[in-house]
Amino acid sequence: VALLFYSGTDRNGTFEASFRSALKKVAPSLEVRTWPELGDANDIRFAALWLPPENLFSKLPNLTHIFALSAGVDKLLQASDLPQDVPIYRLLDGGMATPMSEYVLLGVLQAQRQLQVLAEAQQQKLWKRDTDEPQAKDWHVGILGAGVLAQAAAQRLVANGYPVSTWSRSHKNTALNTLVCLLPLTPNTANILNSRLFDQLPTGASLINAARGEHCVDDDLIAALDRGQISSALLDVFREEPLPAEHLFWSHPKITITPHIAAPTSADVSARYVAEGVANALAGTQPAGLVNRHSGY
């Protein structure tokens, strides 16, 4: 019995090294192989994956459990050779709740305390005091999403004095200062950050997207920023990653770009989750985090 590990963004192998080392501690007898060195592929029953290559699944005839090394499984579900009958599990926390709630809090603090406006003033060497500085208690944050990460972000914001509401297409809160997208990416949520939604927000609202690039219609966001409907955007995710050098987001004065680092997966926590999942599987019980393929999360 073996597990296949693959991470599509672990360029220097540091995540794999940490993951292997942590897994060795909690599941010393589990053999771990790394794509593309499969050995006898018939042994491989488990896979722990982030952004797997296209032809991976067709080489694994005896796979019984797929562990996504991520909270979102949108890319995984799109794999053309994904076996239809193998259950997929996703990281419900993976050490991501803390960094994600930090990231969202940081973005909200920057918006509330008008750091973008002050940074532009600094470039002009302008001492710009706004006597009407908004207070946290009056800075309304809407969160798109209701999963583990969205809940953690909401709790962190509330603990720091912000009124927080869950925002949905049916339950809109029009008195909103910052909108945070933490949705899973599904056919229902793709392109949700578009002109129509931006126009429903109060003029000057700010945006944080830490979910998936495909949630956002890039041209609509640039247009909303340029006409002042959206005052600033903090973006961690993009349709193509790394974000191509020619993309307009890079140099837009109202956009802050971070390279998909809002909630990095912890190798230690991932290893524990995979080890527990494998232990459950071997004992014949269901691992945590089973994905509903129909809903997409």
Next chain:
Amino acid sequence: VALLFYSGTDRNGTFEASFRSALKKVAPSLEVRTWPELGDANDIRFAALWLPPENLFSKLPNLTHIFALSAGVDKLLQASDLPQDVPIYRLLDGGMATPMSEYVLLGVLQAQRQLQVLAEAQQQKLWKRDTDEPQAKDWHVGILGAGVLAQAAAQRLVANGYPVSTWSRSHKNTALNTLVCLLPLTPNTANILNSRLFDQLPTGASLINAARGEHCVDDDLIAALDRGQISSALLDVFREEPLPAEHLFWSHPKITITPHIAAPTSADVSARYVAEGVANALAGTQPAGLVNRHSGY
């Protein structure tokens, strides 16, 4: 019996208007005058002041209580005509604890999450992922200061997962990632942020100064930033405010400037504090916040 109001930074009179309106609610019988319209100066027993002009005190022969509209009284104590026998009171909170703790948290989050490095990467359209992103629990914050604002900032940081210690010249913590200056400005603390102190910090520590510009030796800070001893600085206070356009801080790539907005004094809270102080004074009891002129706070 009258009170004289003066604020040296209330250019458009909005603070005065809010202060007068709030004071009217809590102390309707108190007559409020505004410098330089003194009327009969003999009536004036109370003064509520921020950055008063040089000749103010010599025009007020019957002053019995001076209320500083600030946490720091350094400038007030330097007034050449300050009466030696009139007690001075300072704002121990003034609504400043919440915004100050927000500001410090924002600065620490920006440093921990490497926003400065990512902003520089964005300018170069560079997708820069650091796999060794530090966690809050490993990001040590040292606070210079132990007053109401320093305590509020420390509590907020601890609540958000940061290990916090009080840093002093005698109790140094060398494993420090961010140093926050929230000291009162006194002859003992002036110029404390200098090359010697910077060299005692670990290489690459970041600095937040939200106390007074005179705490910082500007040339030493620039030198420490340029040699990488300090990685970034968030500065809210300066030796001269507004910061002169020719000052090197404005265009330094590692310095973020905010225009003394970390902890704005709330007109409402100030009015309540002054009204309570006046009520105490008229009843013959001591108002809160008495300044020890020897210690300077």
